[in-house]
Amino acid sequence: MHTKLFLKGRLRHELGTQEKQWLEDCISRIVTIQPRETLVRRGQRVEYSYYIIEGVVLRHLDDRGGERQLVGLNIPGDFVDLHGFPMKRLDHSTTALGDVKLAEVPHSAIAGLVEKSGHLARALWFSTLLDAAMHREWIFRLGRLxxxxxxxxxxxxxxxxxxxxxxxxxxxxxxxxxxxxxxxxxxxxxxxxxxxxxxxxxxxxxxxxxxxxxxxxxxxxxxxxxxxxxxxxxxxxxxxxxxxxxxxxxxxx
Amino acid sequence: MHTKLFLKGRLRHELGTQEKQWLEDCISRIVTIQPRETLVRRGQRVEYSYYIIEGVVLRHLDDRGGERQLVGLNIPGDFVDLHGFPMKRLDHSTTALGDVKLAEVPHSAIAGLVEKSGHLARALWFSTLLDAAMHREWIFRLGRLxxxxxxxxxxxxxxxxxxxxxxxxxxxxxxxxxxxxxxxxxxxxxxxxxxxxxxxxxxxxxxxxxxxxxxxxxxxxxxxxxxxxxxxxxxxxxxxxxxxxxxxxxxxx
DNA sequence: GTGCGGTTTTAACACGCGTTAATTCGAAGC
DNA sequence: GCTTCGAATTAACGCGTGTTAAAACCGCAC
Structure with missing residues (x-):
């Protein structure tokens, strides 16, 4: 079961066995990427989201001079870019830290999922909002420390x-x-x-x-x-x- | 129509007439708050979300010494805390800038809404992710400028x-x-x-x-x-x- | 009008962080 | 072994921002 870590330990949002299976069934293929390889680039349209099975992915924006600002980092159990499902394109780039093993999930499959289960839809939504909550704390970190x-x-x-x-x-x-x-x-x-x-x-x-x-x-x-x-x-x-x-x-x- | 500005101008996510009406019907009451009055405090459980009809709301985290770090700002047409719907509590506080007029929307009504219309559910999800996208740019702003x-x-x-x-x-x-x-x-x-x-x-x-x-x-x-x-x-x-x-x-x- | 409180503006000084550059270290390849 | 290259480490110096404090400004109450 590749997605066993999804939302693990999170308040009232762990998935049931049936739901985990549905999510698992959405995986179209397993992808591996190399250290420092780019997964998705800012501005790109996306039709898949990626769930991390192993490894760490960095999320970053680049300034005019090409310097990077990390805006987040994802670890096993996270979706890297589930927000691409409602947004359709990414506003930032994602890059592998070391060797990364990903589960690729087509947005068409996610669409089926959220129709099938309101609870699962809520859980997916929640997981994208966890990113937002972390972003807020990153703002605090940069602004006040x-x-x-x-x-x-x-x-x-x-x-x-x-x-x-x-x-x-x-x-x-x-x-x-x-x-x-x-x-x-x-x-x-x-x-x-x-x-x-x-x-x-x-x-x-x-x-x-x-x-x-x-x-x-x-x-x-x-x-x-x-x-x-x-x-x-x-x-x-x-x-x-x-x-x-x-x-x-x-x-x- | 109080919610006429919701997602106005946003890529492929403007609502249809029917959907706007459904959203409008969810409003339980109109609330007004005074300048610098706090709407919701960090840690609070929430059962309502607030949509801004007029005015500006500041969103902030406070450090140990009580100094504030703004993490976002909402204007007419925005939901202030729609993320409270999947999250159930807020991780930051919200305060009125000037006089603010809000539409209060119970989460129970939103639950009905997302069941009724998948497209509307997607639009609501999208609107919470806009906040996340802005957060990322705020991180860039603080980190690189x-x-x-x-x-x-x-x-x-x-x-x-x-x-x-x-x-x-x-x-x-x-x-x-x-x-x-x-x-x-x-x-x-x-x-x-x-x-x-x-x-x-x-x-x-x-x-x-x-x-x-x-x-x-x-x-x-x-x-x-x-x-x-x-x-x-x-x-x-x-x-x-x-x-x-x-x-x-x-x-x- | 006067007084008051909060905001803006300015100045003087201190310090955290950026910049640049040189050195050390360690892993990978030959 | 030696070489190479990127990362870590350290030093010297300068600038951007923080700190503190005082003055100017402005709306508001009386």
Whole structure:
């Protein structure tokens, strides 16, 4: 079952067995792409969406000088461009980080799916809105945090998302981002990304081991530096929300 | 007809008469809110979504110190929080800019709507994805542009969006944002926003007249400073996309 | 009219980050 | 082994933006 990770761990949106099968049946073929290979380019019309079975895909916009700004990153269990189904074309480009294995799903099949099941339609819609929620937090990251906080925030997000799909062991984060990629995600130069990693190491919150692995030494401190609140990822365990809601209500009385 | 501006001017997604009526029938009541009044707070569960009939609503996240980061802004014709329908709670807060008149739409009614019409369901989905597309461009703005470019980019976006709903006369942009609001949208301080406005005035691209009105003197130069490409707004007239696509294809040959 | 509060504007100074460039490191190929 | 090439690392310097504070401005209440 290729799509077993879809919406895994997400609040009230895990799929039933029947629904998972329907989704699985929509796959037209399995595609593999090479490191740094482009999947879809900005402006392109699309008739398929891609679901990640293995690997990581970067989503980015390019400025006039050709410099990239990452606007998102997808991991196993994510659709990369399900929004292409209602939008019909992409406004940004997508590129493989390492080797990536994808399930290709034709939009015609998705159209059948949303007709067949209202609940599944809602779940697909929800999954595209998770991207939007993450985008908002990326805006916050760039607008309100300094370089060190931005990198910490990005790493916190990836830790949480890896947790949902059981790819994080609580210590080593397997993620092949180059320091240049962190820089392109955080709106800083790679030189400054390197400086920031140094201070993070000096604080004892993480270590960089080879192959792009990150050793997380002090997750609590990492979250503090990032002002990280993970509720925007809409995880299952996020009953913290209830109490947050209560607090707000009390504050407004 | 309160909802006559919904998706106006958007590529292949304008609604039919019947669909507009169905949408209109979903409105449970008309709500008005005061300047700077909060509509919904982060973490709150929601059972209604709000469509803007008149006025502007700011969407923002708050950092630990209580400083705000705007993550979006909605104008007449937009749903403020339609994503609350699949998400069930909001991950950010919404606040009125000036006086705002809203149509309240219960989620139960939206559920009926998406069952009744697949096309309308697709259009609603599309409209929430427009927000995501704008978020991505906001990330680009913060990550790749300097203060002056960020303000220029924000103004360019608002000009285009006002055009869709016929609120821009080609010269005067009626928008009551304070310089503090521009600062909170652009990830800069209000002091620096002021500096940036000065240089924009010195370049002769705009003037600030009272009441928060902006006189746009040189839109072409404004777009150049912003590196602005409006195709992410998925407007009707955006056949530029075709040629953009062609260019990409040629480049990859 | 006067006073008041919020916004805009300006100045002076400090610092985070960009820029440039040189050096080190490591993996891949010969 | 040596070479090569990209990435990581470090240093020196400059600029853009933050910080703080004061002054000017403006609408509004009285």
């Amino acid at each position: 300094n370089a060190e906080g931005r990198i910490a925030h990005l790493i916190c997000e990836i830790i949480e998302r890896y947790r949902f799909v059981d790819l994080y062991d609580g210590h080593t984060l397997p993620l092949q981002l180059l320091q240049r990629d962190y820089a392109e995600a955080c709106g800083i130069t790679s030189v400054h990304a390197n400086r920031s990693f140094r201070t993070l190491k000096e604080r004892g919150v993480l270590e960089l081991s080879g192959e792009g692995r990150i050793e997380v030494l002090d997750e609590a401190e990492l979250k503090r530096l990032a002002e990280f609140r993970g509720d925007y990822l809409y995880g299952d365990g996020d009953l913290a929300l209830e109490s947050l809601e209560d607090r707000d209500e009390q504050a407004s009385r | 300097n203060a002056e470019g960020r303000i220029a980019h924000l103004i360019c976006e608002i000009i285009e969006r006002y055009r869709f709903v016929d609120l821009y006369d080609g010269h005067t942009l009626p928008l009551q944002l304070l310089q503090r609001d521009y600062a909170e949208a652009c990830g800069i301080t209000s002091v620096h926003a002021n500096r940036s406005f000065r240089t924009l005035k010195e370049r002769g691209v705009l003037e600030l007249s009272g009441e928060g009105r902006i006189e746009v003197l040189d839109e072409a130069e404004l777009k150049r400073l912003a590196e602005f490409r409006g195709d992410y707004l998925y407007g009707d007239g955006d056949l530029a996309l075709e040629s953009l696509e062609d260019r990409d294809e040629q480049a990859s040959r």
